[in-house]
Amino acid sequence: MSSTATSPAPQAADPLLSLRGLEKRFSLSGDFLEQLKFKGGKLVREQKYVHAINGVDLDIQRGEALCVVGESGCGKSTVARTVMGLITPSDGEIHYGGERIDDLSSKALMPYRRRMQMIFQNPYASLNPRMTIQQTLEEPIRLHHPDWSPQRVRDQVAEVMASVGIAPDWGARYGHEFSGGQRQxxxxxxxxxxxxxxxxxxxxxxALDVSIQAQVLNLLMEAQQERNLTYLFITHDLAVVEHFGTRVAVMYLGRVCEVAPTATLFATPRHPYTQALMSAIPRLEDERPQHLRLQGEVPTPVNLPSGCVFHGRCPHANARCRSEVPTLIATDEGGQVACHGVEEGRI
Structure with missing residues (x-):
């Protein structure tokens, strides 16, 4: 089916979080003196960057779980840390609840930091080894509610510990005394x-054992239902996406290739890269589609290819793909895809 529009798909309500043209570049050139080089008898300044994310546009609706998937190095975690303000974007805008937040001062960001929280990948590194679990859980409450009494803080900690299945006696212990699943x-x-x-x-x-992963996932899903949470869920595990996600955004080399409802993406992927990802999922059915093997290597984010970043590995690429960057267009299935081939009806 061909695309029906050249603008993003309409949303039922204003998004909770909106990213527009988000970019992040990391310098490889060091300080000013290290950037100076002699070339052809002249002193020139040479700068190199890792282009981690390149013009990401995403909307996250209230109450949904948007999963961002893609291979290692595609920019998933950089998007997450930029959204949380841990990394300053090089360009673009981040809007939360209709307000732009990427240009706010640390003091102005404080109310948003209470509304936005992050769970990190490595539970062995994200806990302070010098603090007990009680102190670890009390710290953010005291920071955001300095007017609360000590008893109210302890009551809040007890409530949240019970909600995630943590025994009360864990509070006096330290992070190194727990397993990975318990730390998470x-x-x-x-x-x-x-x-x-x-x-x-x-x-x-x-970072967790497979037997523990389902427990943590179920815990996150229960918390979402009980507290009406909205998730931006970064993962490379497509089985987790199918189980957990409301919608899925597929990234490749710092760009969003496709965004669609989870069931739609798994049933009818539109972008060639998404099709290759879906074909790589192990299936028990005999009649599953043949595995699509991509040719070539992933380009380096230091020297991005012109046009579509996927054109060097895409079997459908043409001259337009090699020269013009595709933008997200709406599809008949209710998703969005950044592909000239889909737009032209070739795929």
Whole structure:
């Protein structure tokens, strides 16, 4: 089916979080003196950058779980950390609840930091080894509610510990005394302690045993239902996406290739890269589509290819793909795809 429009798909309501033209470049050139080079007998300044994310446009609706997927190095975690203000964007805008937040001062950001919390990938590194679990959970509450009495803070900690299945006696112990799954429960409790409405989860189960992953996922889903949470969920595990996500955004080399409802993306992927990803999922059915093998190597984010970043590995690429950057267009299935081939009806 061909695309029906050249603008993003209409949304039923204003998004909770909106990213527009988001870019992040990391310098490889060092300081000013290290950038000076002699070339052809002349002193020139040479700057090199890693283009981690390149013009990302995303909307996240209230109450949904938007999963961002893609291979390592595609910019998923950079998007997550930029949204949370841990990394300053090089360009673009971030709007939360209709207000732009990427240009706010640290003081002006404080109310948003209570509403937005993050769960990190590595539960072994995200807990302070010098603080007990009680202190770890009390710290964000005291920061955002300095007027609360000590008893009210302890009551809030007890409530959030019970909600994620943490025993009361864990509070007096330290992070190194727990397993990875237990530490991630503590990290989830810390994120929930200030009653946020939006949580960024950066591959929160990838460091855990498979047997523990389902428990943590179910915990996140229960918290979403009970607290009406909105998730930006970063992962590379497509099985997790199928189980957890409301919608899916597929990234490749810092750009969003496709965004669609989860069931739609798994049933009818439109972008050639998404089709290759879906074909790589192990299936038990005999009649599953043949695995699509991509040719070539992933380009370096230091020297981005011209046009579509996927054109060097795409079997449908033409001259337009090699020269013109595609933008997200709406599709008949209710998603969005950045592909000239889909727009032209070739795919």
């Amino acid at each position: 429960r503590i990290a989830i409790a810390r994120a929930l302690a200030v009653d946020p409405e939006f949580i960024v989860a950066d591959e929160p189960i990838s």
